[in-house]
Each structure stands twice: as C-alpha cells, then as structure tokens.
Amino acid sequence: MKTQLESIQKISHDSILGAKTSIDLDLIKSKTLGKNSDFNGLMKLLSTIPKEERPEMGKLINAVKKELEAQINEKQKDLLKSERESSLANQTIDSSLPGIEFPIGTKHPIIQTIERITEILGRIGFDTKEGTEIETDFYNFEALNIKEDHPARDMHDTFYLNTDHVLRTHTSPAQIHEMETNSPPIKIIVPGQVFRCDSDVTHSPVFHQIEGLYVNKKVSFAELKGTLSFFINELFGSTPIRFRPSYFPFTEPSSEIDVQCVMCQGKGCNVCSHTGWLEILGAGMVNREVFKSVGYNPDEVQGFAFGVGVERIAMLMHGINDIRLFYENDRRFLEQF
Amino acid sequence: MKFSLNWLKEYVNISITTDELVNKLVMAGHEVEEIIELGHELKNVVTGKILSIEKHPDADKLVITQISDGTTEHQIVTGANNISVGDIVPVAIPGAVLHKGFKIKASKLRGVPSNGMLCSETELGLTESSNGIWILDKEIPVGVDFISYASLRDTILDVSILPNRGDCQSIYGLARDLSVVLNTPLKKLEISVNLTEASSTLSFSNEGKEFCDRYTGRIIRNIKPTETPLKIKRFLQGMGVGTINFVVDITNYVLLETGQPLHAFDFSHVNGYDVSCKQANSKEKIKGLDSKTYELNTEDYVIAIDGKAQAIAGLIGGDESSVKESTSDIFLEAANFRSAPIRKAQQRHGLRTESSIRFEKGTDVEAVERASARAAHLYQKYAGAVVESLAIDYKKEGVGSSSSIKFSYRDITQLIGLNLSNQDIDNPLRQLGFEIENGRVFVPSWRVNDCVDWPCLAEEVLRINGFDGVPEVLPLETVVPSKKERKRELRDLMSNFMISNGFNQVVSFPMISPKVAVNQDLVIKNPISSEESVMRADIRPELLRIAEHNLKRQQEHLKLFEVGKGFSLVDNQPKDTVFCEGICTGALFGKSYQKDVAKIKGDDYFVLKGYLVTCFKHIGFNLEFLSVEEAKEEELKEASLKNKGDDSGAYIPGKHTYLTVNKKVVGEFGILHPNFLDTYDISDQVSYFKLNITILSKLNVEIAKYRPFSKFPSTRRDIALVIPKTLAYDKIERFVETNKPRTLKKTFIFDVFESDKIGSDNRSIGLAFVYQNDKKTLEDKDVNRAHDKLSERLLKEFNLSSR
Numbered sequence A: 001m002k003t004q005l006e007s008i009q010k011i012s013h014d015s016i017l018g019a020k021t022s023i024d025l026d027l028i029k030s031k032t033l034g035k036n037s038d039f040n041g042l043m044k045l046l047s048t049i050p051k052e053e054r055p056e057m058g059k060l061i062n063a064v065k066k067e068l069e070a071q072i073n074e075k076q077k078d079l080l081k082s083e084r085e086s087s088l089a090n091q092t093i094d095s096s097l098p099g100i101e102f103p104i105g106t107k108h109p110i111i112q113t114i115e116r117i118t119e120i121l122g123r124i125g126f127d128t129k130e131g132t133e134i135e136t137d138f139y140n141f142e143a144l145n146i147k148e149d150h151p152a153r154d155m156h157d158t159f160y161l162n163t164d165h166v167l168r169t170h171t172s173p174a175q176i177h178e179m180e181t182n183s184p185p186i187k188i189i190v191p192g193q194v195f196r197c198d199s200d201v202t203h204s205p206v207f208h209q210i211e212g213l214y215v216n217k218k219v220s221f222a223e224l225k226g227t228l229s230f231f232i233n234e235l236f237g238s239t240p241i242r243f244r245p246s247y248f249p250f251t252e253p254s255s256e257i258d259v260q261c262v263m264c265q266g267k268g269c270n271v272c273s274h275t276g277w278l279e280i281l282g283a284g285m286v287n288r289e290v291f292k293s294v295g296y297n298p299d300e301v302q303g304f305a306f307g308v309g310v311e312r313i314a315m316l317m318h319g320i321n322d323i324r325l326f327y328e329n330d331r332r333f334l335e336q337f
Numbered sequence B: 001m002k003f004s005l006n007w008l009k010e011y012v013n014i015s016i017t018t019d020e021l022v023n024k025l026v027m028a029g030h031e032v033e034e035i036i037e038l039g040h041e042l043k044n045v046v047t048g049k050i051l052s053i054e055k056h057p058d059a060d061k062l063v064i065t066q067i068s069d070g071t072t073e074h075q076i077v078t079g080a081n082n083i084s085v086g087d088i089v090p091v092a093i094p095g096a097v098l099h100k101g102f103k104i105k106a107s108k109l110r111g112v113p114s115n116g117m118l119c120s121e122t123e124l125g126l127t128e129s130s131n132g133i134w135i136l137d138k139e140i141p142v143g144v145d146f147i148s149y150a151s152l153r154d155t156i157l158d159v160s161i162l163p164n165r166g167d168c169q170s171i172y173g174l175a176r177d178l179s180v181v182l183n184t185p186l187k188k189l190e191i192s193v194n195l196t197e198a199s200s201t202l203s204f205s206n207e208g209k210e211f212c213d214r215y216t217g218r219i220i221r222n223i224k225p226t227e228t229p230l231k232i233k234r235f236l237q238g239m240g241v242g243t244i245n246f247v248v249d250i251t252n253y254v255l256l257e258t259g260q261p262l263h264a265f266d267f268s269h270v271n272g273y274d275v276s277c278k279q280a281n282s283k284e285k286i287k288g289l290d291s292k293t294y295e296l297n298t299e300d301y302v303i304a305i306d307g308k309a310q311a312i313a314g315l316i317g318g319d320e321s322s323v324k325e326s327t328s329d330i331f332l333e334a335a336n337f338r339s340a341p342i343r344k345a346q347q348r349h350g351l352r353t354e355s356s357i358r359f360e361k362g363t364d365v366e367a368v369e370r371a372s373a374r375a376a377h378l379y380q381k382y383a384g385a386v387v388e389s390l391a392i393d394y395k396k397e398g399v400g401s402s403s404s405i406k407f408s409y410r411d412i413t414q415l416i417g418l419n420l421s422n423q424d425i426d427n428p429l430r431q432l433g434f435e436i437e438n439g440r441v442f443v444p445s446w447r448v449n450d451c452v453d454w455p456c457l458a459e460e461v462l463r464i465n466g467f468d469g470v471p472e473v474l475p476l477e478t479v480v481p482s483k484k485e486r487k488r489e490l491r492d493l494m495s496n497f498m499i500s501n502g503f504n505q506v507v508s509f510p511m512i513s514p515k516v517a518v519n520q521d522l523v524i525k526n527p528i529s530s531e532e533s534v535m536r537a538d539i540r541p542e543l544l545r546i547a548e549h550n551l552k553r554q555q556e557h558l559k560l561f562e563v564g565k566g567f568s569l570v571d572n573q574p575k576d577t578v579f580c581e582g583i584c585t586g587a588l589f590g591k592s593y594q595k596d597v598a599k600i601k602g603d604d605y606f607v608l609k610g611y612l613v614t615c616f617k618h619i620g621f622n623l624e625f626l627s628v629e630e631a632k633e634e635e636l637k638e639a640s641l642k643n644k645g646d647d648s649g650a651y652i653p654g655k656h657t658y659l660t661v662n663k664k665v666v667g668e669f670g671i672l673h674p675n676f677l678d679t680y681d682i683s684d685q686v687s688y689f690k691l692n693i694t695i696l697s698k699l700n701v702e703i704a705k706y707r708p709f710s711k712f713p714s715t716r717r718d719i720a721l722v723i724p725k726t727l728a729y730d731k732i733e734r735f736v737e738t739n740k741p742r743t744l745k746k747t748f749i750f751d752v753f754e755s756d757k758i759g760s761d762n763r764s765i766g767l768a769f770v771y772q773n774d775k776k777t778l779e780d781k782d783v784n785r786a787h788d789k790l791s792e793r794l795l796k797e798f799n800l801s802s803r
C-alpha cells in the first residue's frame, strides 16, 4: 500500500508540474484528488489493512494529500499569473495616442486683467464695488466738475439715450455714488464698461476702466504716488514709470502715469509712438468742487482718485495689437488666454 | 496744435536737443504727439538771377536760361513759362537735394547741358502744388544760401494743449511757459508804433454782456501793396496756416503768435457807421470768408455794422466786409469773447476756426490791446501803414481786475506730501507770473480761467519742480471692507464652474441692432451705427452673433457664456440686471477619435439640464424646474425674463423650461428654434440658458447641517412603469416624494425606452428604489412590504401598468 501511495504521489506530482493551463490543472486536480481518483481509491482501501497500521497509514495518506494540494495551489498561482501576463500582453495600445480632451473653458482676457488688478489693489485695502452703466448728466459730468460748457466735455464723445440719460463715459460717476452713500474713510475700486462714440484700431466705443478712490481726513499726493507705484510694480514687475502733469476737471493736481514701453524697453517703437513710454493711468487729488457736490466740506477731507484703462493693460500684457479682437470673441483668440 | 521751433526760438533761448526739449515739454504737461522735420533733407539751394532766356533748338516746351549766383553762371534748361529775365529765383545747383530727397545732377536735356534746376515752392517742400517757378522778391540778394535765408528748415512740434491751458495756445504763450521750464528769460514782443490820432470816432454798443468782455477797434490806413515777408510765410506754413494776402497773413501771424484772434474789416464798410456786438436776428443769414452761408439765430452773437451782421463774433468774418487785394485801409478788431457761447456756436455751425478754438479755451483779456498793437507794428514796419490810436476801446465793468487766491504754505506742503520751503513754493509761482503777498496769490491775467482754488498752486509747484522728489507712501489707513458683494461672489462662482466645464467666456457690447432687439426701451440717440443702437434686454443676441461669427469660421462645438448686464425701463427709470447666459452647439467633448466620447452631444436638452443642476449645486442652490405651461407672467417679469408672447418662437416647443430656486423663477433654458436661428444664419442646433444673478444674489443659501447616515446595508427594488407620453415624469417623482415610506432613501431612473410593443403612445421608465433603515439591517419581508405598498399606490394613482 505504501508503494502504491508512493507511485500515486510520483505520477500526480509529475502531472501537476506538467500542467500547461489553469484549466488543465483543474482537470488534473479532480483526477488526482477527486471522487474517482486513485488516491480516493486508496483511502477506501484503508479499512482493509490491519487495524494497528491504520493510524500510521492514515497519517501518511493525509500528508501526501496535503502536499499534493499545496503543489496544485502553488502551480495554479503560477499559471494564473502567467496567463494574466500573456492576456495583458495581447491587449496592446499605442500609448502615444492623445488622451481624451476634457472640455476646459477660458476666462476672457479683459476679465482676467480686471481680476488681476482688483486682486493687487485688494491687498492694500481697496474694496471692489459695482457701478451702473446708465447715468444721468449730473453723475457723469456736473458732480465731477465738468459743467455744461466745459471744454473737457469734448474729450468725452458721449452717447445719449432717449431718456435724458447718458452711457457713462468713464467710471468716475462711481466716485459720486460712493461718496453720496458713505462717509470717509473710503477706499474703493470700481471696474466696469464705459462708452465713447469713437472707433478705430486703438479706440472701441465700449471699453473697460477701473476707478479708484481714497478719501480720508488728510491725503497727500505722495500717497497717490505710493499706491500707484505699488500697483504698477505688482502688475508689470519693476518697470520704470513716470508721473507727468495732466488735467482732469475732477482732480487737482492731476497727473498721467506712463510705464516704460514693454515692447521696446523704452527705445521707441510703433506701439509707444516712438516715445518709449505708454500711458496707462490718469490720476490726481480729488478736486474740492467734487467734494462740494457730494456735500463734503472740502476743508475737512482730502482724497485721490485714479482711472485705469483695462484694455490698454491687457493689450500690453498679452501683446494684442487690435482692440477689436476683444469683442469679436473668436474662439481662436479666446483659447489663447 | 502745431508749433514752429524756429518761431519759439524767437522768444526763448533753446539750447538743448529737440528730444530733450520734447521731454521737458511732456514733463511740464505739454504732451508732444508728433515731431515733424521740415526741409531737413534740403541741400545746396541758392538765389540766382535770370540773365537770359533762349528757345531750346529741339524742344518747343523747353527754354535755356543763364543764371547768375553772383559769382558763377549756370546754364539751366527748364520747362517753366512764368519766368522772365531779371527774376530772382531759387536755384538748385548740382549736388543739391530737394524735397523727398530728390537729387540734382548735371545732365543734358534733349542734347543741351543743364547744370541744375529752378525750383518751385513744391520742390522745396512748402506747398502741395504750385504754379511754376517761385519768383522771389527783387530785394533778395543773389547768391545767398536760400535754405537758411528763407528758414526752409524747421522742426514742427504737434503739442496736445490741455483743456485748461488756453494760455499756451500760441507761440508766445508756450514760450512763456517754456521759459520757466528751461529757466531762461522770455524775450518781449517787438512793438514800436508811430501812433496817429484816431481820424474818426466810432461808436460801439455791447448788447452781449454775457458774451463780450472787451472790444477794441483800430483804423490802419495806407497799407501799401506788399508781399508777405518770407519768414512770416514760412512760420504760417509751418503751423499749417495757408497764406492769403499781406493784410490777412498779418492777422493770422499775430493770432498764432499771441493767441489773441484778430479780424480785419475793409474800412470802407465801417467808416461812418455804428459798430455793435449783438445777438443775431432769427434766420439772419451771413456769407462767411469760406464762401459758405450760415443761418443764424438769436443765440448767435455777431459783430454788426450799421445793424447788419458782418461777422459771427469769434468764429468767422463775413465775406462782404472782408479785406480784398485792393484794400489799403482796415478796421482791425481785437476782442475778448467768452468761451461757453463760442463753444455752443461751434457746435451749432459745425465750424472750428483758428479764432474759435482759442476763445473756446479762454483767452487773456490783457492780450487784446497788445495783439492789436503788435499787428499795427507789423503793418507799419512792412507796409508803411498809418496806425491810428484805438477808435473803439471798450472794457466791460470789472473785467481785468486782478484775481487772487487765499492759500497757506502748510496746505500746499501737506497736499503734495513733501517738505517744501516757502522758497520752493514761491520760486516757481513767481516765475510763472503769480504774485505772492500776505497769504494771497495774485493770478496772472492769462491764468485766471484755470487757477481758481489753492490746489492749483500745488499743481503748478509740482509741474515745475517735477514729480520725482515726491516720496512714495502707501496709505496705511485700513478701511474695513464691506462683505464681498453677493452678486460678484455668485458671478465668480458661476464663471469658474462654466470655465471648468469647457465654456469660453466672452465679453460683448451691450448695444445691439434693433433687428434683434425684443424691445426698444432704451435707444441711443447718436449711435455710431444702427447695428449698435439699442440697449440689450439680455445677452442672447450677442451670444448668437458671436456663435455665428465662430461657426462661419469652422469653429464648431461651441460652448460660450457671458456674465453681463441687460437693461430695461421700469417706471421710466433705467434698470440693469446681471445675467449669466450661455449657448452650446455640437458635441460635448468636441471632435474625438474615441467614438464613445464623440457621440455625447453638447447641444442636448438633458446635457444642459444636467449642467445647470450641477452648477447650482456648486453655488449652493437646489435647482428646480417649472414648465412653460405652469409659469406665470408676473413671475417671469419679476425675474426680468421676457414674457412668453414676446419670446414666442425662440424655442422649440416642449424644449423650453424655466428654472426655480425656493419656488422663485431665476432663469430659463431650452433648445432654440431653427426658424429663430435663421436671423443669425446659424444652422447648427443651439441650446441656450439664462440665469438672473441679480435675483439669485437675494436668495439665502442655508449653511449645511450634518445629517447622520445609516451604517446598515441598503436594498434595491426595481419597477418598470409603462407611462403615457402625456404624463410628465416629474409628477411621478413628486408623488413618490410625498408618499414614500420612511425607509426609502433614494429613487433613480435606470432605464427609459420607447417601443411598439408597449404602444407608441407610451414610454417605459425603469425606476429603482433604494431602501435602508438607520438602526438595523432591513429584512427582505419588510422591504417587500414597503415596496409593494408604494408600487401599488403609484400604479393606482396614475392608472399605470408595470412590466
């Protein structure tokens, strides 16, 4: 019986090792250890041997069975692993094909520029507010010291509505609204669309401005200079800037602020009309007449105001040469930002 | 405004380069827009005398001339026919360079040697066209370098004069400012006249007290016929003013020089009459110097002689009384008119003249007499004229009295934010002509329109001392910012969601064409084009215009959105509403080689519906839907949406739904009707949505409260319902919601199909119910009991069958 067991063990061992596929092995398993297997037959014979030999023989048979089972499991693992490998090896892809393009949109460059600017000024405490596009003559002109016959009105090619209203020509009316509803200190910026009936490569009838206003008991031009220098530095890096005298009816003293041309580094080019400088801001100390028109006592408050042309800055930052591209909204344009 | 550098140099010494000068001007507030170099390429042009003129043997149209330049004779062949022997002309000798770099070499014309060229004004770059060779004054010496003799080289600076700096609208005015900037003395205008007693007294009456502050008239007689001196011509041409005749050229010259407009009347039209400044009669007509006829009304001020308008005051002289070639006696007007009425007159007549643009920004009342005398001086100097004392010398009461401003050094120092000594403030102001006395500053007559309050003095100090010394100080005061405006917060959240989901943000004009405007509440009275003349009620027309633009350029599979304003008129007051609107066309993922991906449509009703639900979840709202049939007009109006009638036909019927949050209408979406899209020439299917951010910003978002979730397994039961197509699913959903057992945690659709087997009027919807208990594992029998009861009620309620 022992010999028989050894022979079965030997044959089974060989066939297990010889199995080629996991399916083969399953068959071998049932042949070796299943109901009709020689092994099972041997088990049945156990009752025919002498009683005293039975425990030892039983132990032996069980040990062989365990060993075979372990061998089968081991082999099964190996076979499954290699079968999986070969199956994966058959499912090849060209990994250089592009991935699925998930739709991702774009933020309009004008909006990006406004966000950039409001973020910078927000850091030094300017709160962003909203204004209205449709204004009365009072808010757009009168209250800003641009009286009816003021020559500065010529600089504002105004759109008039059928309702005695105008489309605001600048964001400055927001100053008046803010001062009418709040008392100093005031520290705000107001981005928005403005309108002029004027149109060519550098002028669009609709464009964007950001108005800034700081009003307090005592405010100096030095603070205006500090604020704008900080702002321009943050926006353009440390580019040379210059303040030069200008005129706005609602500020006095007034100034325009140029940055060194980012296209030619000040050497002079078409973009800067060969001056080496680009005008990006108008600013000044709030005119005392403006304070009077909102009911403030000009001897008790001071302030500065500034206006930034958003398109101009966006054009400089992105190298855009035609303002109309912003409003054409061609996707090939939009997708670049 | 153009300024001749040569002319400026007559009054202020400029020893720096043009670039340095331009920089100084810009930093003093006089922006230089263009630098025009005149005659800088010219070379080797001398004056020559014509000694003889002979016929060319082989050409009828050419002549052979012998020219003397004083030392040498030159033979020059020319085609000119306006020359005669003895004429003095500009001669370009070989090696010369003329206008536009044209080089002159010795050559042969039809076989005859020609050593140079006789020049016209055009060839010297002075005029656009000319009639033949330039015949010079007989007095001009022969053989001189004509380029410098006639000041043919000049630099013209086109300066943008600020609206408050009317005082710089002249050579003398700019030179005055420049002399301070350059810290060099200003030369005086040369005025020395032999005055004769006025021969006749003329009466003047001012009926325009709100218009005319000063009026002078002077009679100048015996002006000999004179050629305008070359230098004066050059200066006029350089500043862009044409030459007409000596008398007129002098008035223009003095105007450009002093900024004070002058007008010369032919004295014969004035002699013996009354002069007045008065309002025109209604419909009175006057023919101007430009030969145009102007119809006047009572808002116009005129200079009338014997009651008849002979000039539109400050704007243009009349043709009838104008100076002619034969005029030798003139009545020279110098006056001061106020800017506001001149401005209006300019607009009324669509006319801006050298005079009116100066009055418009305000002129110096003290310059009136000076300019009159300066012109008289020139008439006498060049044409031996007899100059009389002023025949009219009118000054309105109070005009010209000095104006002063109270100020303190401390205020100026504080406003600038820089420690300045009193000297630092006094010096620039004194140089600019301000006088300082006991805390008051007396403003020079040429600055009274501009300087009315003390900050103006700070401006002048900054302008002259420069901005460079001003320190940079950050305002440290903290102003507690208001809460971020909810409208802006929502706009940002929505924009970010849209962008993350593939939408390209656009920015458009709020003015649209009346052809696509649903209403025309707000119309622009003076549009640039009618295509941009109506204020839009919402963004849809612009989105579709942009879609059309892109689709026509092979830009397909569009997903566009804009956050912008719509405008309307409420109780006759303009109102604006912030909308977020968008459109989709084509495939959701665009073109893709992955077929399953390419199949997903972007312009689909359910895709957009899903997007919107997700978007609202993102911003913290639970989005619900309201069918067109259920929506009430008041609700739509409140949400600034178009009423159904106005917008009928825009959507495909049945594919248009309103959006609600907390039962409030907040927007709409749907698939646009192909007929409607024909207006835009769009043939693609377009889905569209519109959200009212203004309304949404007023709705509360509850702060989320934690709800414990069950730790026990859930059990799912399905039911397939056969539903008539007329029954909307949301009715079933609502019924389940209100009748569900406590253990029903979730309901979802796992299948929708249509088939002939269930009848063409029906639709099958497979519903899955998920049951779960919070405290224990549910037993099958409990689930079955609950599910059967719910199913039964559902089928009975709607009279349905299940499959």
Ligand SMILES: [Zn+2]
Residues within 6 Å of the ligand: A261, A262, A263, A264, A265, A266, A267, A268, A269, A270, A271, A272, A273, A274, A276, A277
């Ligand atoms: Zn440049």
